[in-house]
Amino acid sequence: MSVKNSNEIILQNRVLVDVTINPMSRKHYIELDPPSLLNNHADVDRLMAALIDRYHNLKVPLDLMNKVGEVLRQAAWRVTVTVADFGGNWQMIDIEPGDKTERHFGLAVDLGTTTVVGYLVDLTSGKILGSAAEYNEQVRYGEDILTRIYLAGTPEGRKQLQDAVVNTLNNIINRLVREFKIKNLEISAVTVGANTTMVHLLLGLDPSRICMEPYIPVVNLPGCVNASEPGLAVNPKAPLYCLPGVGSYVGGDITGGILASGMYQKPELAVFIDIGTNGEMVLGNSEWLAACAGAAGPALEGGVAHDGMRAEPGAVYQVRIDAETGKVVYRTIGGQKAAGICGSGLIDCLAELLLAGIIDRAGKFRDTEKEFVVVPASESATGKDITFTQTDIDNIMRTKSAVNTALEVLLESVGCQLADIETFYAAGAFGQYLDLESAITIGLYPDLPRERMIRLGNSSGEGARLVLISDDSRREAEKIARSITYFELNASEVFMNKFVGSKFLPHTNLDYYPTVKEKMLRRGLLRD
Structure with a gap:
């Protein structure tokens, strides 16, 4: 049942997206007439009849059927039913005695290569109740994602990495459950924003072809699976939905960021950049979107x-x-x-x-x-x-050059220039705390008017929350993923040529960075 709400989603004190609360799982309180000789419908049929107008294709799993009869009698035919949307197919996932409609929770996750953040969400209001973060336990198998991809090339390695990330998520879930005094079973839906490799490792899929030409993942839109399949400590029948990706190096975390920024709805040209293990970026507006990624590597992650x-x-x-x-x-x-x-x-x-x-x-x-x-x-x-x-400087120079060159190639590919960009979105935790002036000085970010630059914060987590609380947002996320033109840079000769020539601070061509050039002239570091 859709609840119209003026719940305005705010990132960094900016109102970006307004949604209708229409969550992935829903709770309904139902009062039924008890059976009699004159009203002798079967228990499950009786319950289904009360929901048929809302969910024409609702299914009740076999292992819940006995529970239906038990709970109906225990609760004097006054029960709360939880149903969940598995991509347009509705399924009952729980039945509880009495009215439990106010205890309705979901989990939105930003699943990063290094850090994992979980947000406990009230699915009635759409608000975040609290969050918890853990370092991704996969780090012990390799700081960089390529090491993990190599390890996951065998079934045994995949299982190790899947167990590590699931254990990380379950630690987060259990922390939130304890803090907010709820039951694990009361978390009835989970959404995940993650890069393509992390989605594969969470679901136990083989990511080995992601880093081999022609760079093809197993799946970009995995849809919903039962949370019990990877082993999440929530309602085992809850849907687990990973936001859709675009390609090997532009994943659901970027789709979620575009959704959260609202750039796909606006006419002005914008660029969205999220720098982590990869430097992913999206350029476009309401009419078109183009994306690419430069292999930033772990140089900026500190370790x-x-x-x-x-x-x-x-x-x-x-x-x-x-x-x-x-x-x-x-x-x-x-x-x-x-x-x-x-x-x-x-x-x-x-x-x-x-x-x-x-x-x-x-x-x-x-x-x-x-x-x-x-x-x-x-x-x-x-x-x-x-x-x-x-050595630190050399590593960062390679990273900044990869990001810098990726943006340059992307702009050229669509016939645009830096001056055409009206809004710049800096996403991710790194983008949140990074000093903008320093990032521009070294050429990591473009030299644009500062009022056009917006720090989004954790846009992957916010995108996951939007999808969790709004089926409209889920459809939008899938539409965004389908509409993006993806440029694969790994085999691009143009990228490699520009990359070699970009290892200067802030850029080979100082005219691209007028404010930095002015600073250096004032300090006598350049000849006028």
Whole structure:
């Protein structure tokens, strides 16, 4: 039953999408007349008759039929029935005594390569009740996704990786269940926003062909499966729906982000960028959408750098360098002693070293040094210098070049220029905390008017929530995925040629970055 609601979805204090609450699972309180010699319908038939006007194709699973008769009699024929939508096929997934319609919960998940976030959602109001996050347990089998794809090439490896991610999700579910004092069985639908590989690993599918030409996944639109199939600790008959992907390197997390941003409904040209293991981007408007991905690699996730770490307490997330004195001012998450540098801190380091004249535009130290001390040993939690090395710089240069080049190729492919972009959406947790000026200074983000740049935050999780609470949003997500033109860059000669020529800060052509060029001129780093 659709509940009209002016529930405005807000990302980063911006109203982006307005939906009608019409969730994937629904609860109905039903009062039935008890059977008699004059009213001798069977238990399941009697219950189905009360729902037939709403759900013409409703099915009752065999293993629920006995429970129907038991609960009807236990509750004096006053029961709450939960039904769920499996892609247009409705199925009863539970029956409870009395009126339980207010206890109606779902789970929206952002399933990342490194971090997994779950949002407990009230399916009556569509609001998030709470969230929990865990590091993806698959990390112990490999920080980078290519290692996991290789391991998943065997049934045994696939099972290991599936068990790891399911265990991560179940830890999140159990934390939320305890915190909000609900039962696991009361979670009656789950939606997941994830990249194509993570969807395969969650569902136990073989991802090995994702990284081999011509880069074909097993499935882009897996639809609904029972949550019990991978082993999620929710109602075992609940639908598990993974948002549809577009190709091997543009997955459901990006589809969810486009949905959450609303860019597919607007006439102005916009670009959506989510930088993680890959640098995925979508360009377009209400008339067309085009997407591609550059292999960003794990350089910005913190763990690959010499003194890198994840974004957790003690991580240096902001760095400023005085160009005159070389003095460093830094900030750490939680204000704790510095233990390492996370992704946003690495980007700051590179940008500040450039603007202070310590490195040149090729990303090389101007003197014979091979590293820069960000935090001296006397101030660090480790008792050792926390440094930013030449190798760190080289890794980030490759990452920024991949993202930078992917956007350049995408624009050229559709006959557009940077100046044509009216809105820039920065998605993901990395995009949320990254300093925009630093990202622009190194050429990771385009040099656009700052008022056009919108931080979306966790748009993958928000897209999953929208699909969870609105069947209209689910149809929109599938429509978006079908409408995107996907450019495969892995075998693109144009991409490789531009990539080789883009390893300068912020770009080979400084005219693409006028505000950065102006800063460098003011500091005497360029000749006018």
